[in-house]
Amino acid sequence: MKTAAVLAFSASLFAQGAYSWGAMGHATVAYIASNYMNGAAKTFVSHILDGATPASVASWADTYRYTAAGRFSAGFHYIDAHDTVPHSCNIDLERDCGAEGCVVYAIANYTERVQMTNLTAIERTDALKFIIHFLGDITQPLHTENLDVGGNDITVQWGEGSKSKTNLHAIWDRQIPETLAGGSTDAVAEKFAKAIVKDIESGIYKDQKDSWVSCDSITKGAACPKVWAADANSFVCTVVLPNGVDAVQGTDLSTEYYEKAAPIARQQLAKGGYRLGMWLNSIAAAVNSR
Incomplete structure (x- = not known):
């Protein structure tokens, strides 16, 4: 029989990051990445995914975690920073990173596994699908925070009315990016990604993109994913909860809060896509050099 402590842990495990950018957000990351994959990476990815596109499998990990077979992976979608928001984020x-694992080590592990030719085709396919998903997860600030189960236990509103009640984590996963993009469909994600790519190439992100991949070595294990997690976590103190929980608890976040948070959410999606494209290029190069 499970103890109360184990049951509580299990509930926390599955509550944390229930959506993780939402399907639209993850598809956006994948579409951006596809713009930065070179020919070798595109060939490698198509082979491992048996012809499927990164965008089409971008949310697979969120579905898989709720299956009996995928239950083990629930803790891989986030890292619980036990910091002191809003005074210090780190x-x-x-x-x-608890005993059940975390997104930092998961990225390192599956980056290694997708290169292992002694694994089955299914195992390598799953590894790649995890990578595509987790490089999105790790850019969502509340996937790098322990406070109130990554914001899941912070009740807020999105718009007026009795049906507007939600939680802070869901706001960052869905409402903010979907409002930015203008919808939640795959077609919206593709159009949104094109606009972001334009800004990476010649717009507001042009001078930032190199810093996003200043750590880009797939041979350093958890080193680069840790850098990315720390980057996302810093926004918990500066943007997500700059004035603490009480400042947002029970309030409507669809107006002034959204105006401040939206540019950061968009930037984080851009980072995830750009990093994913470069990461897949490095993986393909490593596999082809053997």
Whole structure:
């Protein structure tokens, strides 16, 4: 029989990051990445995914985690920073990555596994699908925070009316990016991604993009994913909860809060897509050099 402590842990595990950018957000990350994959990466990805596109499998991990077979992966979608929001935000792997694992080590693990030719085709396919998803997850600030189960236990509103009640994590997963993009469909994600790519190439992100991949070595294990997690976590103190929980609890976040948060959410999606494209290029190069 499960103890109360185990049951509580299990509930927390599945509550944390219930959506993780939402399907539209993850598809956006994948579409951006596809613009930055070179020929070798496109061939490698198509082979491993048996012809499927990164965007088409971008949310697979969110569905898989709720199956009996995928239950083990629930904790891989986030890292629980036990910091002191809003006074100090930081990532400490020894402190924050629990026994069940976390997104930082999951990226490192599946990056290694997708290159292993002694694994089955299914195992390598799953590894790649995890990578595509987790490089999106790790850019969502509340996927790098422990406070109130990554914001899932912070009740807020999105618009007026009795049906507007939701939680802070869901706001960042869905309402903010979907409002930015103008919808939640795959077609919306593709159009949104094109606009972001334009800004990466010649717009507001042009001078930032190199810093997004300043750590880009797939041979350093968890080193680069930790850098990305710390980057996302910093926004918990500066943008997500700059004035603490009480400042947002029970309030409508669809107006002034959205105006401040939206540019950061868009930037984080851009980072996830750009990093994913470069990461897949490096994986394909490593496999082809053997």
